[in-house]
Structures are given as structure tokens and as C-alpha cells.
Amino acid sequence: MKYVEGLHCIKCAKKYEADPERYLCDDCEDGILDVDYDYSKIKRDWSKEILKNTSDQRIWRYTPLLPIEENTEKPKLAVGNTPxxxxxxxxxxxxxxxxxxxxxxxxxxASLKDRASAMAVVKAQEAGAVTVACSSTGNAASSLAGNIASMGGRMKSVIFVPDRAPAGKLAQLLVYGADVVSVKGTYEEAFYLSAAAIDKWGWYNRNAAINPxxxxxxxxxxxxxxxxxxxxxxxxxxxxxxxxxxxxxxxxxxxxxxxxxxxxxxxxxxxxxxxxxxxxxxxxxxxxxxxxxxxxxxxxxxxxxxxxxxxxxxxxxxxxxxxxxxxxxxxxxxxxxxxxxxxxxxxxxxxxxxxxxxxxxxxxxxxxxxxxxxxxxxxxxxxxxxxxxxxxGNPIEVEPDLDKLTEIFKKMGVI
Amino acid sequence: MKYVEGLHCIKCAKKYEADPERYLCDDCEDGILDVDYDYSKIKRDWSKEILKNTSDQRIWRYTPLLPIEENTEKPKLAVGNTPxxxxxxxxxxxxxxxxxxxxxxxxxxASLKDRASAMAVVKAQEAGAVTVACSSTGNAASSLAGNIASMGGRMKSVIFVPDRAPAGKLAQLLVYGADVVSVKGTYEEAFYLSAAAIDKWGWYNRNAAINPxxxxxxxxxxxxxxxxxxxxxxxxxxxxxxxxxxxxxxxxxxxxxxxxxxxxxxxxxxxxxxxxxxxxxxxxxxxxxxxxxxxxxxxxxxxxxxxxxxxxxxxxxxxxxxxxxxxxxxxxxxxxxxxxxxxxxxxxxxxxxxxxxxxxxxxxxxxxxxxxxxxxxxxxxxxxxxxxxxxxGNPIEVEPDLDKLTEIFKKMGVI
Structure with missing residues (x-):
């Protein structure tokens, strides 16, 4: 992280070291942190021209602007370069x-959240964690499960969902091999159980809202x-x-x-x-x-x-x-x-x-x-x-008959 | 199509002009055609090096090897360059x-069929057609509807489906603005109605099996x-x-x-x-x-x-x-x-x-x-x-209770 200067709280401006497990300001409620870079150093080493000649099309082409160590293993999925x-x-x-x-x-x-989840996989490794957890039924969860899977079995994801979560949404998570924990209770209860589990087992926390x-x-x-x-x-x-x-x-x-x-x-x-x-x-x-x-x-x-x-x-x-x-x-x-x-x-x-x-x-x-x-x-x-x-909307319904189809198409102005 | 020499029947080798509406051999049953190229001419004009410096990442980067006119408008979707x-x-x-x-x-x-459907959109224009039709409930249909939509309203797709087709599969087609014709009958009946309609109204036929x-x-x-x-x-x-x-x-x-x-x-x-x-x-x-x-x-x-x-x-x-x-x-x-x-x-x-x-x-x-x-x-x-x-497979079901979760995780070997 040669270009990262540290973190600061967006409420009180207090500064912190860029520790991969530093999530929030100690002093502020909702004390979300922001990552600070040494832009003059980046400018010295990096340019539009260098970027143009960078062959990696994934988000890692922007590594000088990312808070990661250059050599941490990246998840394999081709995140980024969307049209x-x-x-x-x-x-x-x-x-x-x-x-x-x-x-x-x-x-x-299939969502923008891959950009955050790919980052979570990198930061988890830098924090020494093998397991990354989150509480979600949506894109955060599927992107985490997919990016973890692309590490080829070396890492694990644990996803907490309320038991009302539709089976269809869970299918993608389960195919990716996530441990999906279906909590008999509300979304809030699933969230608090995930927080307790993350705390107890030292898993990495994939929660974009509090993870800078x-x-x-x-x-x-x-x-x-x-x-x-x-x-x-x-x-x-x-x-x-x-x-x-x-x-x-x-x-x-x-x-x-x-x-x-x-x-x-x-x-x-x-x-x-x-x-x-x-x-x-x-x-x-x-x-x-x-x-x-x-x-x-x-x-x-x-x-x-x-x-x-x-x-x-x-x-x-x-x-x-x-x-x-x-x-x-x-x-x-x-x-x-x-x-x-x-x-x-x-x-x-x-x-x-x-x-x-x-x-x-x-x-x-x-x-x-x-x-x-x-x-x-x-x-x-x-x-x-x-x-x-x-x-x-609805399809056009018709008997298997060209004359009837012609009639309907005429009415609808299709022909 | 400066590199296309013509078509030939893969059964009897009879040669045909590369007419965009030439689908099959006149003489053979299952007389599928193949496109012939003048490779020595391509070699003269094109190389790995030229390709490397081609900025279009879509399938059109391979235009010298495609049976299309260089200036026919391409559908906008970014087909190809999959990881x-x-x-x-x-x-x-x-x-x-x-x-x-x-x-x-x-x-x-979301499927390989985009590669064929993008081509259908180009060939339809070269045949002077505005409407492209097919009979399918699957990837051929959705890729056709999507690629046609990306022409911004200048072209139309008509998709024939049997009425047993699941509503979920139709949703993607309808969102893309295809005219979806739900035929009260079997898949065969939907197919024959589509063939009759294509013939009657001179639509372009997106049927990969017979369209070379x-x-x-x-x-x-x-x-x-x-x-x-x-x-x-x-x-x-x-x-x-x-x-x-x-x-x-x-x-x-x-x-x-x-x-x-x-x-x-x-x-x-x-x-x-x-x-x-x-x-x-x-x-x-x-x-x-x-x-x-x-x-x-x-x-x-x-x-x-x-x-x-x-x-x-x-x-x-x-x-x-x-x-x-x-x-x-x-x-x-x-x-x-x-x-x-x-x-x-x-x-x-x-x-x-x-x-x-x-x-x-x-x-x-x-x-x-x-x-x-x-x-x-x-x-x-x-x-x-x-x-x-x-x-x-199935998720892990648990009460919102960390002790119970610990117990289950131990049994399963998760922790």
C-alpha cells in the first residue's frame, strides 16, 4: 500500500493507521472512515499512458488508487471492464x-457489488482471515460467495439470511459453495447473529457500509x-x-x-x-x-x-x-x-x-x-x-393458424 | 465481404453466391452450407499484430473472418470478450x-448465442429486412431480442413460443420489446407458424441450424x-x-x-x-x-x-x-x-x-x-x-442464537 497515507473519520477527522481490520472511528457514532492517498507520489509513478498500456482489464488495473498490497492474491473473477x-x-x-x-x-x-466483494477478498487475506462473512440475501452476498469461490477452495464465505429469503436467491449462493445460515427470525436477528459470529470467530466482515x-x-x-x-x-x-x-x-x-x-x-x-x-x-x-x-x-x-x-x-x-x-x-x-x-x-x-x-x-x-x-x-x-x-407485459396469444395471426397482427399494427 | 468467395454445400459441394438470404442447398436434404474465404487475401491484409492493436473488443474485431460488409451497422451490445x-x-x-x-x-x-444473434442482426440489414424472427423459448430468442433492441428501435424481433413456455423465460424477451407470439399448441406448431409467417412477410430467419x-x-x-x-x-x-x-x-x-x-x-x-x-x-x-x-x-x-x-x-x-x-x-x-x-x-x-x-x-x-x-x-x-x-443443496437452519450456531458448526466441521 505504498500510496496509502492512512484513514480519517469523516465526522471528526481523527486519523488512523490503515489496518485491514480498522472499520470505524472510536469516538464517533456513524464514524465512517475514508482512505487517504499520497497523490503526488502516485502522480510521479503513474499516468494515463501507463494505464493505457496496462493489460489487466479487471479493476486491478487501478491498483495505484486502491488500498491493497500489490502482491496479495486477487480473486480470479473478471470484475470490471463492463461495457x-x-x-x-x-x-x-x-x-x-x-x-x-x-x-x-x-x-x-451480475452486479456492481462484485467490485466491493473482490476488494473484501483481498483485504481479508491481508488481515490473515480465511473466512469472510456477511448478512444479506442480495447482491452483496452473491458477489461475496462468487469471488470467494474463485479463490479455488482456499477461502470460505458464510452468509446469514433470514428464513423468509426466497429459495431462488439462495441457489446462487449455495452453488458457489457458501455456508448459508438460514436464521429462524427477522433480517435484524440474522444481522445480529452474523455480527456475533464474526466477532467470536474472527472472520472478515464484508459490510460495505462500515468497511472503508x-x-x-x-x-x-x-x-x-x-x-x-x-x-x-x-x-x-x-x-x-x-x-x-x-x-x-x-x-x-x-x-x-x-x-x-x-x-x-x-x-x-x-x-x-x-x-x-x-x-x-x-x-x-x-x-x-x-x-x-x-x-x-x-x-x-x-x-x-x-x-x-x-x-x-x-x-x-x-x-x-x-x-x-x-x-x-x-x-x-x-x-x-x-x-x-x-x-x-x-x-x-x-x-x-x-x-x-x-x-x-x-x-x-x-x-x-x-x-x-x-x-x-x-x-x-x-x-x-x-x-x-x-x-x-403480455405475449400475443394465437391459434396455430396464419390467417388468425395475420388478423391479430393487423389489429395491433405489427404488419 | 471482400474476403468471402461464396458458399458451398457440405453434402454435394455445390457452390452458391453468398446471398444473405441463401440458407440451404437446392439439391440436398439437410444441405447445410458453409462460407468460403480467400485466406491468401486475408493473410495479405491482416495479421496477429494488427489484431492486437484493434481497439474494438467485440466480435467485430474479427471482421476479416466474418461474412459481413464492413459498414453494415452493428448491434450495440458488447458481444464477445468473455473472460x-x-x-x-x-x-x-x-x-x-x-x-x-x-x-x-x-x-x-447471458449466453453464447449472442454471437449468432449479433450476426443475424447484421445479415438481416444486408438482406434489407427490418424484422428478424425465430421460434425458441431459450437463449436464441433472448439473444435475438436483446441484440435487436440494441439497434434502438430501428429493427424488430418476432419470437414464436408454444403456450407452455414458462412466463419467466418470456419476461426477458418482452422487456427487450420483442413481439412474442404465444401459439396455442406444441413446439412443432409454433415452429411451423413461424416458418409460414417468415415466408409470408419476408422477415429474416434467425435459425442458426440452417443459416450459414x-x-x-x-x-x-x-x-x-x-x-x-x-x-x-x-x-x-x-x-x-x-x-x-x-x-x-x-x-x-x-x-x-x-x-x-x-x-x-x-x-x-x-x-x-x-x-x-x-x-x-x-x-x-x-x-x-x-x-x-x-x-x-x-x-x-x-x-x-x-x-x-x-x-x-x-x-x-x-x-x-x-x-x-x-x-x-x-x-x-x-x-x-x-x-x-x-x-x-x-x-x-x-x-x-x-x-x-x-x-x-x-x-x-x-x-x-x-x-x-x-x-x-x-x-x-x-x-x-x-x-x-x-x-x-440446502442452507444450515438455526435459531437466532450463537450457542446453537456454534453447536451446529462444530457438528458440520465448519469451525
Missing amino acids: IYDIQVLADELGIRKLIIKDDGLNPT YLVEGKKTVSIELAEQLNWQMPDWLVFSVGDGCTIAGAYKGLYDLIQLGFIDKMPRLLGVQAEGCAPITEAFKSNEKLKVSKEDTIADSIAVGKPRNWIKAVRAVRDSEGDMINVSDQKILQMMKTLGEKSGVFAEPAGVAGLAGLKKAVADGIVKKDQSAAVVITGNGLKDIKNARKAA | IYDIQVLADELGIRKLIIKDDGLNPT YLVEGKKTVSIELAEQLNWQMPDWLVFSVGDGCTIAGAYKGLYDLIQLGFIDKMPRLLGVQAEGCAPITEAFKSNEKLKVSKEDTIADSIAVGKPRNWIKAVRAVRDSEGDMINVSDQKILQMMKTLGEKSGVFAEPAGVAGLAGLKKAVADGIVKKDQSAAVVITGNGLKDIKNARKAA
């Missing part, structure tokens, strides 16, 4: 000048986007927001790039929450402390009623002169279909919430007609076929 | 020297693999086999590379079918004409009782001095879990059948202990969660 698409027909539909979609649902386990290193994994999404755009950032960069880690990570990546002179301005960040669970938007608008929210939305990957990383998220949006906005489940489902039809990108509800929010922000005049935006799709639609069915 | 993993722990488990896994389930719509150009899309999988392996091919290259197009395509790609001098020998092809549907293995072993088979396997993407491309498939395996083998559904499910645990790659049953077949081929002495192999995983496990659940 970007310039989609004029969607830009036109939203009423803006230019729109870039980055499909992070094409990561190996995992956000550094997530920041690769904005660094990668910047490189793909040849360091020309759009006016707006849009993310769906749950616990706040992804947008905070994206901000950190952009901050790093500005310090290095790789980009010259911070794009405005637009954070989008679901109407049924929008505590960070509320804290941002009210300028007050976060209030715990209900979790009433189909976008389960961002349904976080008590987000741990809200301070970093609000800071990211504010410092970038950005904004927060909420969207209804109905608009999310509509946008899932619009995105699929216009681009061939299939997103889960949380994955497309950002784009639905951008549409609203344009309608509300927050994003202007002559501006450009990039939206990161955070998870693959194959993760949530149940909601995809709600978005999809 | 390869060198997995020693799996090689050890199978008892061979070296094993490469190529995860083609990370294509944009689509196999040329599929061949990019072996060309890409060869480039990723720095042109050093393993002793064996392994594919699951359904209608025969994928293994035939892989062979064609390798044949091209040998003609160009990019690789110096043809790896042996191992074709793997499911025990419950193995007509091509039977034809290969018996040296007789193909007999239609039942379709009794969980590996639905390769459950093709009457494969159209069996002649090309058998020729590919024979010319490469390869072999064919069958595996049971139980072995497929077991291998789904083994692959997941050892590599973090989540495959659908048909996607992992090749690997299960390789294991059997090693046990049978077909593949030797000192040999190397590469296996292409053809589809993502998220496509078929129902079967993943069968492979996955």
Missing part, C-alpha cells in the same frame, strides 16, 4: 443531449467509466442509492481523478431513491440527521431503511453540486421496459431506478436539455425475474 | 494437467479463445452439443486460424450431449444417419431431438480427431455445483454439460492425464434458477 453504450434514442426520449449507459450488471456475478476499503472497490466504477470516456466526463453521473456506499464510492473515484489531474471537473452526482424508501433524500433535502424509513419498494437492492453510509452519500452529492430525487415503483418498472427496448440492457429494478430518476430530473428541470448524463446500471434483470414479469 | 480462467484446482479434480474455463455466460444477454452466416458468428468463440491463449491451443476443446451449430462453429473458427497460420494445430474437439437426448453422439458412434431422439434432460438448451446441423457437428469432431460422450442429468447438476465452488462461475445445466463430459472422458481414458483442455461455458446459471436449486 458502456452511447444511446441517442434514449437521450432523445429523456430530452437530453447525450446519454451513456454503463451496464455493471455484466459483472461476473470496500467503498474503494466500488469507486472503480467511476474511474473505469472516466477511462472509457477518454477522461471526458458528462455533466451528470447518476446512481440509484440504497445504503449510500455506491454513490459515495463513485464520488471518491472522481475525487481521486481530479487530484491526479486525469479529469478536470467533478460531474454532478444525481442520487435516486425509491419513493417507498428514501431516507437519504430526506436527510439531503432537510439538512438534518437521517431518520429511519420504511422499506416499501420492489427495488430490493436499494430498500435500506437505515443506511449506514448516509453521511458519505450526502457529502458526495453536495460536494459535486448534485441533487437527490425519488421515483415510484411504477416508474421504475416502466423504465425497466424502456431501457430494455431501446438498448438491449436488462436491469433489475434497483439497477434501473437511477435512469427513472434521471427522466424525472429532466422533467423537473434539474437536468437541462443541453446537458449530458451517464447512468450506471447496477444489477442484472435476471436476478429478479418476478419483477421483470411485472414490467414485461 | 477465461485457468483453474488448477479443477484440473486437479478432473485429473488433467491444465484446464481453462471460458465463461460465455457473461455475454450481454450465424455459425460464422458462433465461430468467434474459438477465435477469441485462441487469441486470449496467445494462439497456444490446449489439447482438447470441449462443448456441450444440442443442434450441433456451436461445435461446428468452433471448428470453423479453428480451421480459419490454421489456414491463416495463426495456430499450428487443431485441438481435438470433445462434444458432450445429455444421456436423455444424444442423437448426434449416436450418429457419430454408429457412422449412420441421424435418428430422431427423445428430449429427456434438464439441460434444455441442448435438448434437441432432431438437430439440423448434425452433419457439420460430426464432421467437426471427426476432422479434429475428437470424440463424443454423453452425461447424465445427475452428473450435470453435480458439476454445476463443483464448477461454482471451485471457480465462482455459475452455469446453466447445458452450460456445464461440457465440463461434466470432460470429467467422464478423463475417467474413460479418452482425455489423458498429461493433457490440457478448455471448456466453454455456454450459458449463465441465472437463466435457470429452478435447476440451480436442485444442484445447490
